[in-house]
Amino acid sequence: MGEEPLVRWDWIGRNWPEILELAADNLVMALVPVAVALLAALPLGLAGARWRWFYQPTVGVVNVVYSLPSLAVFIVLIPVTGLATRTTVMVPLVFYAMAVLIPAVVDGLASVPDHVRQSAVAMGFTPLRRLLGVELPIAVPVVLAGLRVATVSSISLVSVGALVGRGGLGYLFIDGWQRQFPTPIIAGIVLVVLLAGLADLLLVLAQRWLTPWSAARVAARAQARPAAGERKGAA
Amino acid sequence: MGRLWQGGRAPAGDQGMHMITFDDVSKRYPDGTVAVDGLTLHAPTGEITVLVGPSGCGKTTSLRMVNRMVDATGGRILLDGVDVRTVDPPTLRRGIGYVIQQAGLFPHRKIVDNVATVPYLLGWDRKRARARAMELLERVGLDAGLAGRYPFQLSGGQQQRVGVARALAADPPVLLMDEPFSAVDPIVRASLQDELLRLQSELNKTIVFVTHDIDEAIKLGDRVAVLRVGGRLAQLASPAELLAEPADDFVREFLGRDRGIRRLSFVPGDGLRLRTDLTVPVSAEAASVRGTAEPWLAVVDGEGRPLGWVAREDLPDSGTLAGVPAAPYGAFVRERDSLRSALDAALLSPSGNALAVDGAGRVEGVVTRDELDAALARAAGGARG
Structure with missing residues (x-):
């Protein structure tokens, strides 16, 4: 009785080009919605931070869309955007990412200390210059934290699209399940996790590079804990 | 109203x-x-x-x-x-320069750029603005090495100095x-x-x-x-x-x-009358000053700096004053300090007298309790008038 191995490497080897193609498709369908959502979340978040009355309804609408079962959304979209198209999969993902990113922008702007904002006003910043030069840069760490969550979940959510024929690596799950063949399923899971991990790592590096003042602060805090006596920098 | x-x-x-x-x-x-x-x-x-x-x-x-x-x-x-x-x-x-309670420094900008904020807003070129910022850091007593740091790396007092430097940057x-x-x-x-x-x-x-x-x-x-x-x-x-x-x-x-x-x-302390006959150098022979009528003498070192008070009854028969234990003293800088400092100096001395010193710390003379009394009375009179 020939024991079936959990992973058949020869299958992976034979189907590697297709797998890579699925991974690339998965990545595009995950990242484009996040980018679109970020572009939309910035003005909406700015408006929400400025006018509180605007914030709750906006988040409410986005959250309602977020709560809809994705399959239901796909079915509604198919007549408009077509079956098995990228657009059908990406539209709900834009809303999912927005549900994370709008609060992130609002929280990021709220993280600007009042005395910093006041001193910017007192130095003679115009409102636009204050926003671009002081408030948004200080909001970056909080926004990036939201962006990491949105990106990672978007990469894994794409696979749901396999139900309507376009799910990136999600295709491997359907394929493996239909054929009672675990290799594609495992390959799909590993690749989704790898892609998500890689994207997250890149965002962490971007954060280090964009906000050295914030990364250094975290490092200083971590350093201060074990050896309180020799805190670097805090002269 | x-x-x-x-x-x-x-x-x-x-x-x-x-x-x-x-x-x-x-x-x-x-x-x-x-x-x-x-x-x-x-x-x-x-x-x-x-x-x-x-x-x-x-x-x-x-x-x-x-x-x-x-x-x-x-x-x-x-x-x-x-x-x-x-x-x-x-x-x-x-x-208009503005300084607020928690300094209000921009956490995402280095110290030098924080200080140069208003010059940047006024459109100075980067080099000139930074040069000006460096000059101001020095002016408020901060090390130039701090220029490249971020605000969170500074203590509260240092941040506040940066806040003052920033307010002064465009020389308002x-x-x-x-x-x-x-x-x-x-x-x-x-x-x-x-x-x-x-x-x-x-x-x-x-x-x-x-x-x-x-x-x-x-x-x-x-x-x-x-x-x-x-x-x-x-x-x-x-x-x-x-x-x-x-x-x-x-x-x-x-x-x-x-x-x-x-x-x-x-009330300035420079109007106080000084007695210069109560000061003796530490190298003096004890025997030579034993005859004094004063209960306390101020001992000074070779440079004229105060060492302390010596009680007449503690003076030995022989040797210099170096061997005599000196009691603590209080001193004030006559050309700069107030009557309050003089009074404080007197209260710190068991003799009840204050030592007046010059800017270099050399004893100029002694303000006695009687002189302080008189000065306090004058000050009180001034308050009424």
């Missing part, structure tokens, strides 16, 4: 120009709250005017009306003769300071206050300084405006006058205890 106290003697320097004038200024909010009520006051050019009062007295609101962070609802504020409401706020603010004639030193510990606060006075002696800015701490007001102010809740001026006077003649019970109570002692800080 907005102005309870406009009279009194004009403090020194009042004859000069008024860089900032509050002319019957009020701030009334739509809900009916009155933050400032009919404030009339001049901040003379080159002086520190302190606004002091309990919370709710409108002192911060008054300050912020100068650079239009708050707009007055009544009256006018003139800055160098110009009504501030005719000037576009960002332009107005770039010409006017500085507004809103409780700038209240968030740091008392020792750092005292050194920041000293630093501000030192800077002011070099720069002669027109400063409006807001605090709730009357001691800070008295230490820093050329003139002190005491405000009461509801934004009314209770008294405007020099610190010495304020301590000597509080306008009413509110001011008296606000000034707190020890008013008499604190007033001595404003």
Whole structure:
């Protein structure tokens, strides 16, 4: 009785080009919605931070869309955007990412200390210059934290699209399940996790590079804990 | 009745120009709250005017009306003769230095760029703005090595110095300071206050300084405006006058205890008569001074610096004074310190006498208890007149 191995490497080897193609498709369908959502979340978040009355309804609408079962959304979209198209999969993902990113922008702007904002006003910043030069840069760490969550979940959510024929690596799950063949399923899971991990790592590096003042602060805090006596920098 | 106290003697320097004038200024909010009520006051050019009062007295609101962070609802504020409401706020603010309580540094910018903020806003090129920032860091007593750090890497006191440097960056004639030193510990606060006075002696800015701490007001102010809740001026006077003649019970109570002692800080100590016959060098033979009628002698080293007091009854029959245990002493710098320092110095000595020293720490002479008594009596007489 020939024991079936959990992973058949020869299958992976034979189907590697297709797998890579699925991974690339998965990545595009995950990242484009996040980018679109970020572009939309910035003005909406700015408006929400400025006018509180605007914030709750906006988040409410986005959250309602977020709560809809994705399959239901796909079915509604198919007549408009077509079956098995990228657009059908990406539209709900834009809303999912927005549900994370709008609060992130609002929280990021709220993280600007009042005395910093006041001193910017007192130095003679115009409102636009204050926003671009002081408030948004200080909001970056909080926004990036939201962006990491949105990106990672978007990469894994794409696979749901396999139900309507376009799910990136999600295709491997359907394929493996239909054929009672675990290799594609495992390959799909590993690749989704790898892609998500890689994207997250890149965002962490971007954060280090964009906000050295914030990364250094975290490092200083971590350093201060074990050896309180020799805190670097805090002269 | 907005102005309870406009009279009194004009403090020194009042004859000069008024860089900032509050002319019957009020701030009334739509809900009916009155933050400032009919404030009339001049901040003379080159002086520190302190606004002091309990919370709710409108002192911060008054300050912020100068650079239009708050707009007055009544009256006018003139800055160098110009009504501030005719000037576009960002332009107005770039010409006025502003220091706030927690320094308000930009966490995402290096220290040097924080200091260069206003020069950047004014469109200076980067190199010139940074050079100016470096110059100011040195001026406020910060190491140039801190320039490349971020604010969170500095202590509270250092951040506050950066805040002062930033306010001075474009060399504005006017500085507004809103409780700038209240968030740091008392020792750092005292050194920041000293630093501000030192800077002011070099720069002669027109400063409006807001605090709730009357001691800070008295230490820093050329003139002190005491405000009461509801934004009314209770008294405007020099610190010495304020301590000597509080306008009413509110001011008296606000000034707190020890008013008499604190007033001595404003009586110069250089008028005290010195006795020079009570000082002996440590190398002197004990026997040669045993015949003195004085119960205590001040012993000084070869440079003339004080070593302590020696009691006549402790003097040995032979040897120099080096072998005699000296009792502790208090000293004050005669050309600089006040009568209060002299009194303090006397209280630190078992002899009850104060040592007067020069700027280099060499003993100039002794102020006896009798002389201090006389000086205190003169000071008290001055308070009545």
